[in-house]
Amino acid sequence: MTLSILIWLPLVVAVLGAIWGGASPKVAPRLALLGSFATLAIAIWFVVRYDTGGGMQFVTDRSWISTLGISYSLGLDGLNLVLVLLATVLFAGATIAANLREWERPGQFFLWLGAGETAVLGAFCAQDLILFVAFFDLMLIPFYFLTGIWGAGERTERVRATTKLVIYTLVGSLLMLVAAVATGVLTAEQHNTDLTFSLAALARLPLSTGSQEWIFLCFAAAFLVKMPAFPVHGWLPDGYRTMPLPALAAFSGVVSKVAAYGFLRIVLPVFPDASVHFQELLLLIAVASILYGSAMAFSTTNARLVIGFSSVAQMGFITLGIFALNEDGVQGALLQMVNHGLVTLPLFFIVGLLAARAGGSEDLRDMGGIAFRAPVLASLFLIVGLATLAMPGSANFVGEFLILLGVFRAKVVFAFVAAVGVAMASVYVLRAFIRAMHNRVGPSVESREVTFGDLAVLAPIVLVILALALYPQFGLKRSEPAAKASVAALSTSSSAVASTAEAKP
């Protein structure tokens, strides 16, 4: 079994679905379901076989474009193992959710969903810089089509949304491509070696501080747009409003994590000096994202955007943890990526259920009193909501605790400001919950309980959330060696910087 099977299986199944989908509208959805669960099973197989001792495992390394030093190189270690599992879980959930309703041209719809999963898994597994960039850019295309063709609202709105999405990402992608190529070329130049884009090799051969700094900024821009972080989140409102919900659940749950993961996989190890240099800038962006995202989340009335902007805030916490540049922060960030992915999918799914009960409106003002005949729905919403606001006792709290502890140890002030965001989270989550489920019944609200199909999406993920709350070690234990290693590189590099600085005069 190699990682290639894991990565390409969703796409292959989706292509088969598109080809055979003409026979009956049921073929493509069911095939996609099968494919996503097969992928999930394979991911579980990898997690079970993974040696928790750490190190890069299940490595595939083939030369791809040998003259340019680009290789098709894949592998799993502590940083991406659990994220790969998360991606397959969320895509399986999204595929079930997509199976619960009819789509026009289902063959194509599920083709793009499968392609999205392949791109995401590829980006997580890639161990070559150019390969990562390729998968990272590939991620955009499926979601572009999913939004443009199956999105909500008028066609002009969809165009507007996709245009914003594409242009924002385009700018980021181009910067990243330039930066990636420059990294390889400059490394080869400065160290007099053959051209290589292998991440492991690049991490062993650090660039000069000057080159690191501008390259760092290019990568940071690309990743921050994708997360998105304040103030480059301009594509988010329209994009989130229009994207079809199953796709949005996967997109918000996983794609944003690829960006955060990029910082850990590429930026910290390959540009350690720049990471230290720009630490405060990134912490500042993170804190601004937390505060701004929270403020937007508690003032907007569109239920999707409440979740969307809460993601901005949550991604802010994750960025905060990464740029604490110590083990606690990185561990917390990794755990929080999983936690946030796990709550995002059910939240968006619940928005769909709420809208179905509020006469099709996704506006909180049209909701109210839905809990009445739907105690199960209300309970699940509450559990997911409390996890989202990182109530102690949830895995989200463990993640946030470690992130804040990391930042506290690195820069106390940022920990205090970020802590304000913790209180704000409770406001926007409970506000959304109360306005939807409690208070007087909205004008066109018709309360009814969840169906078994809905439970098939929600119940397993809520169970995973609860299980992870009792046993966050599942992720933490596996990521510990990798987190240690990524931080260790930073401390040696900063001491190296110090020693060269001393040696200079």
Add this chain to the structure above:
Amino acid sequence: MITTTWAWLVLLFPLLGATVNGLGYKRLGRGGAGAIGTAAIGLAFACAVGALISLQGHDAEHRALVSSLWDYAVTGDSGVDAKLSILVDPLSVYMMLVVTGVSTLIHLYSVSYMSGDHGYSRYFAYLNFFVFSMLVLVLGGNFLMLIVGWAFVGAASYLLISFWYRRGTATRAGIKAFVINVVGDVGLVLGTFFILRHSGTLDFLGTFRAVEGGAFAGHQGSLTAGCLLLLVGAFAKSAQIPLHTWLPDAMEGPTPVSSLIHAATMVTAGVYLIARMYPLFEQAPAAADTAAIVGCVTLLIAGTIALTMTDIKRVIAYSTMSQIGYMIMAVGAGGYVAGLFHLMTHAFFKALLFMAAGSIIGAMAGGQSLEKMSGFRRAMPFTFGCFVVGGLALSGVPPFSGFFSKDEILAFVGSRGGWFDALYVLGYVGAFLTAVYTFRMIFRAFLGEPCAEARELEHGHLAHAEVPTNPANGEVEDTDVGFPGPEHTIAERALPMKVAMSLLAFGATFAGLLQIPFVDSVITRFLEPTFAESKYIHADPSDGLITFGLIVGTVIALSGIALAYRIWVLKPGSAAAWRERFKPAYTLFVNKWWFDELIDLLVVRPFAAFGNFSRRTFERVVVEGTLVDGTTSIVRAGSSAVRAIQTGFLRYYAALLLLGGAAVVLYFLIAAS
């Protein structure tokens, strides 16, 4: 069975009860949910007694037992030693007994009191969950368990405040309580960081050892900062100024909830926290003094507000705040045993007062206003008796329980000398206020001409609202669900309520006898092993001070009652003249010192303004305008919108990406060669 096993069982039963009631809401009938809920807590109480007996079997020096279920430690060398562990020592056993004991009675009371409610099994699921959370809080053996319990009780409190969720007033009160409690949680977390930084452990006993071993030598600032942040948590949970505004609003919850959570147990968590952390606070006197002063200020301010409130539950709520002020002042000053003793007696008499108030509210068909109640003495003799017992205990009339415990606090504070003398005097001022507002409430509700409802009840007919309304704002209830139900219950007609109230009345009357100055000191002897290292444990007040206090306390309580009698019984109507005479003070008190308005102005509005500014201005002008408008113009220039999606745009993008990429690659390849 070993001691810690008993303690684990104490945790297990409420959790089981909550789970069974939560999952079986369709199958369990009304009887089932109530019986399971009550039995679960009753069993927990039995196990707590088991733990007590077992603990007393150990030597005094070995009465701090830790048991770990499993170890969360992963980040080994960075020093976060997280364990699922409990600490069983006299303090936690004491808290466990108070919590499970009072909870059992309140569950029993609820079986009848809530019988008309649509959400019966939901109610018992929440209430059991609350007890479980509270037990986690008091049993937790490290900071993480404490924080988890701390947050869980906050969530349970939120759920129960918003229990009647169709009421806008209830949901608003719920979110307010939750958010203020989260502020407290955040304080607790940050405080933990400060302490962890130098102690290197999250374990309580390990932390105390580290503190005594001088881990904070030279880091006094960290310790003080840590303790002050812990106080933020304590104040938020225990409704101390300025984080108190949620407690009066929390009276939106069902009355038994007010009785259990917002009087007897959860709100005393701050007292427990300071007592538990005494080794830290004694090394950080600035923080301890802050606690004592804030407690004193709270007891006075809350007492003055209670004088003017007309909602019977809110009077008792402010009284709770005030009494917790006494406890916080005590533990801040170092009188841990005194504070905890008052915690127990207060749990009895305040739970009793709330239960009796619930009974009157039942008789008023849900009405809570003192303006409308009067003359219930003959109609409800049992409720009246309980209310008077509770009132006497609260006012501190001998030999009722509150007399001995309040007196112990004040005597201890007085013995500290120095500026503590000011707190000592103000404590007696508070005691006077307590007697006045307590008996104002009793006289107005029970004496005087019977109101319509009371007369009806005397003829054997319980008042019944034609159209149920929300007493807080007069809004007509949504009768589907989420309101108290059309039927009401009074103690006189429900045996479970009678039993629960009688037992509490017994406790409110006689609990003080456990610890009478010069006679016995059961509580002190029991708690002594926990506080053995305290520098105040043997700082007993002198005999003269104690005797003086006993006399002064009696005089003050009786004169307060006499004043209330004069104003509200002898000369009915004279209250208006008093209001006129002290108009500025009255305005201040009846507006609750404008704390709500102040917090609204300083916190809520700025945040709301920030939110609105972000949404209306920043997002539109900067993010949309500057960053996105460029985008739109590109599209317009390119092709019409519809064509863009079908044909050109993606190709355009892909081509640009490829071209740009190729150009860059080419450049670097040329440069490299």
